[in-house]
Amino acid sequence: VTTPRTTPATLAPAVQTPVPVPTRRHPAAVSGGS
Amino acid sequence: MTEDWTAARFAALGTTAVVAVAAPDVLDEARAAVEAVIAAVDIACSRFRDDSELMGVNRARGRTTPVSPTLHEALRVALWAAAVTDGLVDPTVGEAVRLLGYDRDFGAIARLGPPLPTRVVKVPGWQAVRLDDCPPAVTVPAGVQLDLGATAKAWCADRAADAAATATGQGVLVSLGGDIAVAGPAPADGWVVQLADRHDAPADGSGPCVAITVGGLATSSTAARRWWRGSSALHHIVDPGTGSVAEPCWRTVSVAAASSADANAAATAAIILGPAAPSWLAGQGLVARLVGEDGTIETVGGWPADRPEPAPAGRRPA
Numbered sequence: 001v002t003t004p005r006t007t008p009a010t011l012a013p014a015v016q017t018p019v020p021v022p023t024r025r026h027p028a029a030v031s032g033g034s
Numbered sequence: 035m036t037e038d039w040t041a042a043r044f045a046a047l048g049t050t051a052v053v054a055v056a057a058p059d060v061l062d063e064a065r066a067a068v069e070a071v072i073a074a075v076d077i078a079c080s081r082f083r084d085d086s087e088l089m090g091v092n093r094a095r096g097r098t099t100p101v102s103p104t105l106h107e108a109l110r111v112a113l114w115a116a117a118v119t120d121g122l123v124d125p126t127v128g129e130a131v132r133l134l135g136y137d138r139d140f141g142a143i144a145r146l147g148p149p150l151p152t153r154v155v156k157v158p159g160w161q162a163v164r165l166d167d168c169p170p171a172v173t174v175p176a177g178v179q180l181d182l183g184a185t186a187k188a189w190c191a192d193r194a195a196d197a198a199a200t201a202t203g204q205g206v207l208v209s210l211g212g213d214i215a216v217a218g219p220a221p222a223d224g225w226v227v228q229l230a231d232r233h234d235a236p237a238d239g240s241g242p243c244v245a246i247t248v249g250g251l252a253t254s255s256t257a258a259r260r261w262w263r264g265s266s267a268l269h270h271i272v273d274p275g276t277g278s279v280a281e282p283c284w285r286t287v288s289v290a291a292a293s294s295a296d297a298n299a300a301a302t303a304a305i306i307l308g309p310a311a312p313s314w315l316a317g318q319g320l321v322a323r324l325v326g327e328d329g330t331i332e333t334v335g336g337w338p339a340d341r342p343e344p345a346p347a348g349r350r351p352a
Contacts, residue, residue, distance in 0.1 A: 011291060011299065012293065012296045013320050014246075014248075014321055015248050015292060016246070016247055016249075017335070017338070018290045018321065018338065019245050020243070020338040020340075020341055021223070021226050021245045025239070026226065027227055028037075028041055028054040028207050028226055028237075030212060030227070030232075030233050030241075031209070031212045031213075031233065031253040032230035032232040032233035032253050032286070033233065033253055034050075
């Protein structure tokens with residue numbers, strides 16, 4: 001029994017920072033609230 | 035401009051799913067893999083299906099309930115998110131969410147209604163949930179209602195992207211209501227993602243856009259899933275500390291992380307945390323973009339600045 005099993009209790013950061021893209025590239029998806 | 039990907043869009047989990055692939059000929063195969071993952075997560079984790087495993091757990095009145103590997107993993111992720119956010123993202127908010135009026139699929143909720151009676155709801159806290167590994171089972175105290183809405187969708191996006199990339203051998207992006215995961219080799223210049231308050235905004239490049247190549251990007255916003263009871267504007271992000279909606283501070287928070295589950299846990303926690311969110315996110319080593327209620331933008335951890343808005347036609351910049 002494990003109560004509760006939550007390790008490792010860390011958030012894993014991005015391997016690469018997002019990079020800005022020019023306007024002429026069409027987005028594949030929108031990230032927004034849902 | 036011709037893009038180096040193709041995509042399918044369809045309804046899933048009470049929201050919109052997008053599957054994009056870097057090789058057009060594998061789109062159907064990728065979509066099938068994603069839909070299989072979504073179907074398994076829906077029957078395991080839905081709070082709006084009487085036949086879901088989660089509803090069985092919520093009806094168990096304190097009895098230990100055997101669970102499938104899918105629900106076990108979803109519960110493990112929910113409890114992990116609670117631990118890593120120090121309880122800001124807590125799956126035991128189910129009853130509080132229900133009392134706020136979010137008691138059915140969001141599409142069926144009346145957007146306007148009479149004022150809610152004043153009630154003080156104590157959120158039991160994630161530590162009250164016991165998750166067993168062998169055999170997989172969960173025990174929830176009687177009266178506690180679990181809601182995996184804060185974690186299951188992003189985690190599902192991670193699983194679905196991995197499954198589709200494995201099935202096709204190609205790069206895949208999966209968005210479930212704006213919680214985005216990518217897997218496999220990305221297009222040459224990365225997957226372009228537009229940021230918005232709502233995931234159903236037109237994907238037309240009219241908002242800020244960033245490119246990612248690995249991991250996940252998720253956005254939480256108080257501008258989505260809103261309804262009114264009397265003069266009170268309510269939304270789906272509940273502060274476990276109060277049992278009510280998070281106090282206004284950040285309207286929308288986007289986070290990039292190693293997975294969509296990580297990104298979404300951080301973004302939701304930031305909304306609840308309020309003014310302390312930027313320093314908390316920085317302390318976690320995360321990159322994020324926060325939009326205040328007044329539209330001001332703050333970035334953390336090297337998130338790029340939004341490109342300047344184009345000058346209106348006929349006017350030159352000063």
